[in-house]
Amino acid sequence: MQGVLALKNWIIEHKCQVVACESANNFWYHIYDSLCDHTTVIVGNAHDMKVMNHKKTDKIDSEIIATLALKGMINPSRVVPRHQRDFRNIVRMRHFLVRKRTDLKNRIHNIFDNEMFHLSNVLTDVFGKSGRKIMDGI
Incomplete structure (x- = not known):
């Protein structure tokens, strides 16, 4: 600068x-x-x-x-004016983080499926409160 x-x-x-x-x-x-x-x-x-x-x-x-x-x-x-560029950057970062979160969740699902541990058959939301407690115990 x-x-x-x-x-x-x-x-x-x-x-x-x-x-x-x-x-x-x-x-x-x-x-x-x-x-x-x-x-x-x-x-x-x-x-x-x-x-x-x-x-x-x-x-x-x-x-x-x-x-x-x-x-x-x-x-x-x-x-583009600075305030609009800043807003665009925030939206792009959020989009990136949401995609990253989705990728990580899909990866966790794949790891469980590969180990024949099908949490998604038992729980409606594997990443909900109960699902997280089960994953913490594994």
Whole structure:
């Protein structure tokens, strides 16, 4: 984060009117969030930028992206407001955790079935109060 603050201070000090970056990974979020109130920030699609630039080194990339931005040749990506991005991340994390929980429950069912211990034939909810007590005793 210190690097982003140093970049922000440098851009403000040098009165840069436009800053452009590619939307590679999630690094651009911090740059966009810290600079959008001070200058115009263009976030270009990383795939589109790669098509325009066949050489992939940071120095060459930065020069080409700057040139494209100054010429207005970057098609800006839609940037979702921070509160919406945060909400999306929470929803994605919840979805991931629910899937993980389901995978673990299915794995436990498979272990019991492989050992010929069919709790699901006896209990309606293996992971309910009674089922957990039985599993604790095993």
